[in-house]
Amino acid sequence: MRNKLAGAVLGLTLGVFAGASAQTAAPAAETHIHKPSAPSTSLTLTVDGKTVKLTPDELAAMPQRTITAHNGHSKVDEVYMGVAVSDLLAKQGVTMAGDGAKKVYRSYLRATGTDKYWVLFAASEVEGEMHQGDVIIALTVDGKPLTEDGKFKLVSTEDKRPARWVRNLESLVFVTVE
Numbered sequence: 001m002r003n004k005l006a007g008a009v010l011g012l013t014l015g016v017f018a019g020a021s022a023q024t025a026a027p028a029a030e031t032h033i034h035k036p037s038a039p040s041t042s043l044t045l046t047v048d049g050k051t052v053k054l055t056p057d058e059l060a061a062m063p064q065r066t067i068t069a070h071n072g073h074s075k076v077d078e079v080y081m082g083v084a085v086s087d088l089l090a091k092q093g094v095t096m097a098g099d100g101a102k103k104v105y106r107s108y109l110r111a112t113g114t115d116k117y118w119v120l121f122a123a124s125e126v127e128g129e130m131h132q133g134d135v136i137i138a139l140t141v142d143g144k145p146l147t148e149d150g151k152f153k154l155v156s157t158e159d160k161r162p163a164r165w166v167r168n169l170e171s172l173v174f175v176t177v178e
Helices: 002-023 056-060 085-091 100-105
Strands: 043-047 050-054 065-071 076-084 107-113 118-122 135-141 153-156 169-176
Touching: 056 135, 065 153, 076 085, 076 153, 085 135, 085 169, 100 107, 153 169
Parallel strands: 043 169
Antiparallel strands: 043 050, 065 076, 076 135, 107 118, 107 169, 135 153
């Protein structure tokens, strides 16, 4: 009796694992295909409900940061120049000074492209005092203006893959969770 019970349990266990492995098999590798969208021509920045619209010239007049990031799609290193998101947020009053750090720890940033592709960053990921990497709004790549990526592209140096890079960036929304 005991052997029959053990055999039944073993059979059920193997059946469950066999079924689970068949259901959770890894999908075939996908090829990244970028669907063209309208080029971004201005950037809307909203910080805790207050909105400002920025032009390429306004961003170009701000201090620029140059970064090198590996593009996992094209498998090459690219040199981007643009405005650090932390600098742009600082102009809107988001700071690490005083109680500002508490606010940053409970905030996030949503970046959206003209194709409505959007990504999230914890606010601490874009704050230079708290995070090693750089997140910039790129205006150029390899010394040339962005073309098919619109006037603005969000680029992060710390992500292993560019899944959170946003082409044709049209809006950044900073939200503090109360």
